[in-house]
Amino acid sequence: xxxxxxxxxxxxxxxxxxxxxxxxxxxxNKEQKQKKDTAVSQKSSGKEKSDKNYAQxxxxxxxxxxxxKEYNTETNNNNQNSDxxxxxxxxxxxxxxxxxxxxxxDINSSGEKVTGGHTLxxxxxxxxxxxxxxxxxxxxxxxxxxxxxxxxxxKKTSNGGVNTMFPENWDEARVIDEINSAWENRKELKxxxxxxxxxxxxxxVIIRGYKSPRITAYPIYEGER
Numbered sequence: 198x199x200x201x202x203x204x205x206x207x208x209x210x211x212x213x214x215x216x217x218x219x220x221x222x223x224x225x226n227k228e229q230k231q232k233k234d235t236a237v238s239q240k241s242s243g244k245e246k247s248d249k250n251y252a253q254x255x256x257x258x259x260x261x262x263x264x265x266k267e268y269n270t271e272t273n274n275n276n277q278n279s280d281x282x283x284x285x286x287x288x289x290x291x292x293x294x295x296x297x298x299x300x301x302x303d304i305n306s307s308g309e310k311v312t313g314g315h316t317l318x319x320x321x322x323x324x325x326x327x328x329x330x331x332x333x334x335x336x337x338x339x340x341x342x343x344x345x346x347x348x349x350x351x352k353k354t355s356n357g358g359v360n361t362m363f364p365e366n367w368d369e370a371r372v373i374d375e376i377n378s379a380w381e382n383r384k385e386l387k388x389x390x391x392x393x394x395x396x397x398x399x400x401x402v403i404i405r406g407y408k409s410p411r412i413t414a415y416p417i418y419e420g421e422r
Contacts, residue, residue, distance in 0.1 A: 202361075207328075230272060233244030266308055272383055288370035288372070288374055289370075289374065290373060290379065292377060294412040294413070295411045295412060295413055296312075296373055296376070298312075298313035298413055299313055299315050299318035299372070299376065299406075300316050300319055300369060300373075301313070301316075301322065302314025302319075302321055302322050302343035302353075304345060304346070310351075310354065311345065311352075311353050312343075313343070313354070314343045314353060315360065315361050315363055315414075315416065316367070316369075317365070318369050318372070319364075322342070322344075323350070324339045324341055325342055325352065326337045326339065326340045328340065331364070332418055333419075334364065334401060334402050334419070335365065335366065335367070335419050336362065336364060336416040336419070337361075337362050337365070337418070338361055339359075339362055340358050340360065341353050341360045341362075342407050346349060346367065361417065361418050362416070363402075363416050364402075375404070376398070378396075378398045379395075379402070379403075379404035379414075381396070382396045386405070390407075392408050393406065393407055393408070402416050402417075403417040403419065404416055
């Protein structure tokens with residue numbers, strides 16, 4: 198065999214092998230680059246998504262914090278309003294005075310007679326008949342009935358059936374405030390039952406009552422206008 202032909206054949210084979218290797222490496226490198234680019238892209242996308250989620254989380258947290266603050270503010274305002282309304286409606290019961298007996302009425306210890314009931318504010322005192330005209334300070338007299346615990350109405354008969362009433366335009370807080378002010382400057386009634394007290398309220402109404410077994414109070418009627 199001719200040596201030149203053999204050498205030429207070997208060279209051709211080597212060239213083919215080199216070409217195949219080069220082509221193979223080209224496609225391998227290209228595939229690796231694509232995988233790397235895909236991984237980078239996914240990582241970048243994941244980071245952007247994570248950043249977006251974190252930003253959304255921060256916004257939600259901020260929004261929830263704002264809503265919680267607004268809710269707490271509203272709750273505090275409601276509580277303050279509720280406390281204010283409670284003070285206005287019930288008054289300052291700072292003494293051991295039987296305010297409920299005075300304002301709404303009840304029954305005596307034997308359960309036979311109704312007592313107290315010097316306002317119409319609770320709905321458990323009703324007027325049968327007014328007696329005369331109100332005094333200049335608004336105190337008036339009336340014959341009244343008081344509702345018993347069993348729901349029945351009973352006429353109040355003490356003092357000859359004449360019951361003195363606090364002014365009709367006073368609410369519960371005003372009645373309590375006036376009683377408190379009279380109690381603060383009270384004096385014992387000389388020549389009368391030593392168990393009784395009397396004082397003048399801040400608006401000038403004379404208020405009298407008993408000291409035991411419970412502290413009571415009622416307005417004194419001082420004549421017609």
